[in-house]
Amino acid sequence: MNLPAPEELCRRAEEALIRCGAEITDAGGPLVARTPITGTELRTVTASSTDDVDRAITAAHDAFLEWRTVPAPQRGAVVRRLGQLLTEHKTDLAELVTLEAGKIPSEAQGEVQEMIDICEFAVGLSRQLYGRTMASERPGHRLMETWHPLGVVGVISAFNFPVAVWSWNTAVALVCGDTVVWKPSDRTPLTAIACDALLARAARDVGAPAGIHALVQGAGDVGERLVDDARVALVSATGSVRMGRAVGPRVAARFGKCLLELGGNNAAVVAPSADLDLAVRGIVFSAAGTAGQRCTSLRRLIVHSSVADELVQRISSAYGQLKVGNPFDDGVLVGPLVNRSAFEAMQTALDKARADGGTVVCGGERSGGSDSAYYVSPALVRMPAQTSVVQEETFAPILYVLTYDDFDQAIALHNEVPQGLSSSIFTTDQREAERFLAPDGSDCGIANVNIGTSGAEIGGAFGGEKETGGGRESGSDAWKAYMRRATNTVNYSDRLPLAQGVEFT
Ligand code: NAD
Numbered sequence: 001m002n003l004p005a006p007e008e009l010c011r012r013a014e015e016a017l018i019r020c021g022a023e024i025t026d027a028g029g030p031l032v033a034r035t036p037i038t039g040t041e042l043r044t045v046t047a048s049s050t051d052d053v054d055r056a057i058t059a060a061h062d063a064f065l066e067w068r069t070v071p072a073p074q075r076g077a078v079v080r081r082l083g084q085l086l087t088e089h090k091t092d093l094a095e096l097v098t099l100e101a102g103k104i105p106s107e108a109q110g111e112v113q114e115m116i117d118i119c120e121f122a123v124g125l126s127r128q129l130y131g132r133t134m135a136s137e138r139p140g141h142r143l144m145e146t147w148h149p150l151g152v153v154g155v156i157s158a159f160n161f162p163v164a165v166w167s168w169n170t171a172v173a174l175v176c177g178d179t180v181v182w183k184p185s186d187r188t189p190l191t192a193i194a195c196d197a198l199l200a201r202a203a204r205d206v207g208a209p210a211g212i213h214a215l216v217q218g219a220g221d222v223g224e225r226l227v228d229d230a231r232v233a234l235v236s237a238t239g240s241v242r243m244g245r246a247v248g249p250r251v252a253a254r255f256g257k258c259l260l261e262l263g264g265n266n267a268a269v270v271a272p273s274a275d276l277d278l279a280v281r282g283i284v285f286s287a288a289g290t291a292g293q294r295c296t297s298l299r300r301l302i303v304h305s306s307v308a309d310e311l312v313q314r315i316s317s318a319y320g321q322l323k324v325g326n327p328f329d330d331g332v333l334v335g336p337l338v339n340r341s342a343f344e345a346m347q348t349a350l351d352k353a354r355a356d357g358g359t360v361v362c363g364g365e366r367s368g369g370s371d372s373a374y375y376v377s378p379a380l381v382r383m384p385a386q387t388s389v390v391q392e393e394t395f396a397p398i399l400y401v402l403t404y405d406d407f408d409q410a411i412a413l414h415n416e417v418p419q420g421l422s423s424s425i426f427t428t429d430q431r432e433a434e435r436f437l438a439p440d441g442s443d444c445g446i447a448n449v450n451i452g453t454s455g456a457e458i459g460g461a462f463g464g465e466k467e468t469g470g471g472r473e474s475g476s477d478a479w480k481a482y483m484r485r486a487t488n489t490v491n492y493s494d495r496l497p498l499a500q501g502v503e504f505t
Pocket of ligand 1: 160186219220221222224238239241246264296395
């Protein structure tokens with residue numbers, strides 16, 4: 001495998017940042033932006049101090065007091081402009097996503113496309129923040145609800161979707177009248193600088209207050225300041241279950257609102273009637289795409305025993321065709337793991353699977369790279385049972401294969417893990433498909449039929465149940481998490497009847 005020279009990657013990062021209008025300073029650290037392509041440094045970035053975070057929250061809170069009274073359709077203008085700038089700089093931002101997260105350019109551009117899509121969605125939403133009017137039980141009364149801006153939204157995001165998750169939150173929060181302080185992953189600080197520069201420009205272009213968005217950089221300790229600050233009305237945190245366990249109770253302790261988007265352990269059921277050509281394509285993209293580093297990556301396959309051998313053979317041969325390597329190279333479909341600890345976690349999981357009686361059908365080994373870059377061939381592992389390692393999320397391309405004979409058993413296996421993000425079934429049997437989507441079917445926030453577990457559209461609400469955290473972002477009515485609801489009763493009569501017929505005279 002030929003890896004590019006580290007200096008070339010530094011140059012590409014710098015040029016993309018400049019094109020996005022980011023201010024480039026030689027910060028001197030202590031935060032180091034690295035690329036998983038070579039495992040080398042791209043540049044250093046200043047981490048935010050306690051005072052920096054405090055100033056950012058103060059500015060966002062001050063801006064909120066003004067922003068909340070700007071009519072929502074006018075607030076949409078800044079998001080519309082952001083969408084235009086993202087379209088203009090799609091390749092630049094995608095370049096940074098590839099450099100920092102290691103995604104192949106097509107997936108990186110897809111991530112930026114998601115940002116453009118959510119901006120369009122949010123602009124439309126800015127004219128549709130509807131409340132209901134209910135029938136009052138009292139004569140001469142009107143009962144209704146109104147939705148008001150919530151306050152400062154603290155966005156904490158993960159390395160693997162370094163820009164899309166920010167935009168899902170920010171585009172919707174801004175039209176809802178909130179302001180945003182963003183703490184990106186410390187593994188992707190440069191993409192964050194580029195996004196912040198584009199939004200700052202959008203705000204300038206439409207005359208929106210500069211304080212509607214602030215970026216703070218650093219590791220979990222910087223995120224904790226957002227978590228603990230009572231001025232942050234909503235903490236929207238995306239990352240591991242470990243992070244959610246730390247964040248959720250702390251926000252709850254101060255009665256703040258929390259939106260958690262945590263890990264998944266996503267499965268697909270493959271029934272005897274499945275179109276196997278379609279299933280293999282869906283499975284390979286979901287399991288091996290993004291080197292298994294999506295929250296929605298397919299990690300478990302629950303296959304009817306009558307088709308298991310054939311399916312495993314076909315996936316294994318498709319895996320043999322996958323080109324693993326430098327994501328910038330033509331034809332490469334699987335880029336690097338984010339770092340050494342991701343590689344070690346993968347090896348530990350494979351060892352545990354073997355110890356539990358699993359058989360590695362193919363993959364799992366290092367596939368070239370360098371001392372500091374970790375490329376692996378996606379692993380396919382047949383398991384005799386859903387042992388503890390299968391019940392964990394290992395953030396790497398490992399696909400465990402389990403078999404079933406009875407459909408109820410398939411559903412039970414499917415739901416028998418602590419996480420509940422994405423799921424799918426490959427079947428041409430309508431009864432099975434409908435059962436999978438029914439109340440006693442998949443227990444996940446996302447349940448698909450005849451497509452894989454990854455690659456959601458922005459129009460639906462995104463998120464999952466159980467240890468995935470219960471939050472919903474993006475489309476449908478996910479915007480309601482970013483606003484507060486007021487119930488209003490208006491008496492337009494000259495009498496004062498009490499509810500429930502209570503007499504008080
Ligand atoms: P991570 O949990 O290590 O970090 C996520 C973010 O949380 C980072 O910004 C980190 O600095 C911050 N953080 C960590 N501890 C914190 C604390 N105590 N207080 C405040 N902030 C803290 O996750 P990662 O390795 O960057 O990303 C991979 C994980 O994210 C996987 O588990 C994946 O499934 C999950 N993920 C979930 C979704 C989703 O929508 N459900 C999307 C993307 C990624």
